[in-house]
Amino acid sequence: MHTKIRGEPMSPSIKHLFVAIPVPSEIKQQLNDWQIQMKQRISFKKWVFPEDYHITLKFLGGVNQDTWLRLKPLISQITAGESTFSLHIEGLGTFGQPSSPRILWTGVKGDLNPLFNLQKNIDVSMDSLGFKAETRSYTPHLTVAKNYAGKAKLDTPYLEQAAQQLPMPLQWEVNEIVLYQTHLGREPMYEAVEVFSFR
Numbered sequence: 001m002h003t004k005i006r007g008e009p010m011s012p013s014i015k016h017l018f019v020a021i022p023v024p025s026e027i028k029q030q031l032n033d034w035q036i037q038m039k040q041r042i043s044f045k046k047w048v049f050p051e052d053y054h055i056t057l058k059f060l061g062g063v064n065q066d067t068w069l070r071l072k073p074l075i076s077q078i079t080a081g082e083s084t085f086s087l088h089i090e091g092l093g094t095f096g097q098p099s100s101p102r103i104l105w106t107g108v109k110g111d112l113n114p115l116f117n118l119q120k121n122i123d124v125s126m127d128s129l130g131f132k133a134e135t136r137s138y139t140p141h142l143t144v145a146k147n148y149a150g151k152a153k154l155d156t157p158y159l160e161q162a163a164q165q166l167p168m169p170l171q172w173e174v175n176e177i178v179l180y181q182t183h184l185g186r187e188p189m190y191e192a193v194e195v196f197s198f199r
Contacts, residue, residue, distance in 0.1 A: 020056045021177055022176065029050070030170060035144060035145075042145070043148065043150040052187075058123055067129055075179065082118060083198060084175045087109070089106045089109075090170075091107040091166075092160075092166075099154055103143055110171070178194070178195050180192055
């Protein structure tokens with residue numbers, strides 16, 4: 001089952017479209033409170049806008065109208081077979097050079113088997129629409145900052161201390177996924193254009 005968020009027709013080409021698990025508002029607020037403290041201690045060029053927190057399942061890129069019309073029933077079919085599962089946020093990690101990372105993220109824990117199965121089903125199914133399946137292993141995470149800008153190297157003990165400051169518990173029941181559209185240069189950057197609920 002899916003619910004349309006916006007009433008206007010989709011444009012012929014939508015850039016930077018992706019499928020993700022949304023994060024509840026109360027958890028976004030708690031992460032934002034933590035982020036405000038971290039900004040004074042860890043220097044990154046960009047901290048993610050609170051409304052943009054999500055857990056990516058599949059990047060799609062540019063999608064034309066024909067593909068869009070085929071995409072919606074495909075995702076609906078996947079989510080119709082899904083049951084609610086629980087996730088929570090725990091720990092910090094990085095992508096890129098550890099001492100000067102390009103991405104700072106929080107880890108995702110909880111019912112990981114249904115999460116990995118959901119991601120795999122979406123990844124494999126999208127191949128029929130021309131979206132290549134990922135060759136890299138899936139690492140569920142929630143991006144909080146981008147492009148380290150500190151003068152000193154970012155070391156592991158410092159990250160561990162920052163992780164200990166994360167509010168607990170950051171747990172919720174996942175019962176839907178969202179198709180997001182990216183609007184570069186805008187805050188929030190990501191707009192929910194379609195919601196697909198589990199059975």
